[in-house]
Each structure stands twice: as structure tokens, then as C-alpha cells.
Amino acid sequence: MPDNEQQRPCPWLYSDGVWTRLDHDPVPSGKGDRYEDSIKAAGFVYWFGAGKLYNTPLHLNVYVRWHPHPEPRYLIELDGPEYGQVVYAAELPDALTLTQQIAPALQALTVTDQVGHADSESLSVLGDLLDKMHDRTQVKNGKTIRR
Template sequence: MTNSLPQEPGQPSQGWVFSAGEWTKMEDPVMNQPEDESDVEELIKSAGYRSWTQAGSALAVPLTLAVWARAEEPSFLFDLDGVDHSEWFYAATLPDALVLLNQLAPTLQALTITEQVAQADPKSMSVLGDVLDKLHGRRRDVGGRLISD
């Protein structure tokens, strides 16, 4: 994970937090821990976060989202991973996290559909198979066998 906020040398790392409809900067609770840990997932866990939800798989879609949760504020850590870059940010409370998830919903829905299409097996999913056949210019006979041109 990376953070796009510029960091001043010798100063604590900053992170974005969404709270009550506003974005502000704060000290990053993951990156400002006393532990000298290179494994980011271990840093996240040692800051008290546990996996909450995830959308997308890294090999099937160009953007994935993982959300981590803990009891103290900021209660939610969002990690958006792209092909070559990732960003993380925080939501102070559950209502803030739900607002962010609602804003991300169209993108996540498109990613989920893309992932499903990428993993589809036309032999077992007739409607999706028909769509995939049409997209790829394939035709099938009454028995479902491909017709070669």
C-alpha cells in the first residue's frame, strides 16, 4: 500500500480520513507505529485492524478493495489496489465507511461483474454463455455445440 500525501522528512506519516462528510489529514495510525515491520499486513494488524470485507481478486480485475476495521477511530482502513499502484485512506466511523462504500458501489459493481464474466464457464451458465458467444461471434446448434464457420 502507498499513500499519496507528501511526507515531510522527520515528520509523522499523514493519511486521509473521511469523517462526517469531510476529508482531513491525520497521523497515519498504521505507518506511525513504533514497530519496524516491513510487512504492511502485519502493520495493519498490529494497529488493531482486522479484515472486514473485500471486493475483487487481484488476478481478475484491475482494481480491488479491501476494508479493515477496528474499534477505535479511525475505525476503518480502505485499501484500493490497482495494477501498478495502491492507495489507502480511513473512515472515522461505520456511517462514514458506509458513505464511502456507497460512493464506491458503482465501481465495485462493475468490477464484480467483470470478475464474474472473466471466470464464467459458458457450458454451465446458459444466459451468460449466450452473451459471451454473441460477444465473441460464436454460434451454437440446437444441442449447444459450437458451429464452426
């Protein structure tokens, strides 16, 4: 297989509601480079994240870089247990739009994963919490009623 067929495709850029492929990766990495070091060398700094790696099925990190660096200004990293994906956002409105689109999936995956791995004691606590949230109480015969 030719060398160029073995390389990853260039990453995606989100700008003004449109997805395009970049002609190069703003975070080039050489063999043996740690990805975190390559991000820093490209001028990106950590902005925020959600989910703890290996404790949730999907982890999000957002990095930003300031002028004089050219666009893209934001790097959005999505990591799963075995595979990660990086996309870029041109400016702040683009980054906010993407994180807003990703947040519901991240939240749903995290809650589903946590409930799926809960033990019987945790499920009891979860049931009590849901009853409290929905203003329900248990009566002696075991039926759930609203207050």
C-alpha cells in the same frame, strides 16, 4: 531533495461527509515491515473485501478496529494492478458511505474487464445470459425477439 519531500503525504480521513488529512498515519510501517503485519499491529482486523487481486482491475479491502483504539475505526484499502491507496473512515456510517460510493466503480470495472478478456465461447454464454435476463429468445432466422 529534503527527506520530508520524499515521504508520502498523510492519508485521508472521511468523517461526517467531510474529507480531511490526518496529521499521522494510524498504520505506521517501518522499513521491511509487511503491511499486513502493520495493519494488525495498529489494531485493525479484516472485515470484508471485494474483487480478487490480479483478477479484477480494482480490489477493495475494509478493516475495522474496536475500542479502546481511537478513531479512525475503519481502514479502506483500494488496490489496482500496480498501485494501491489507503483511506480511513471515522465510524461505521462513514465506512458504509464510502463503500457505497466505491461499489458501482468496482462492479463496472470488474464486468468491463471480464467481458474484455472473454473468449468467443464465453461471449456466447454471456449473450445467452443477457437474452434470458431480458426475456428474449432467438428465432431461426437469427433475429432476436421478446417473448
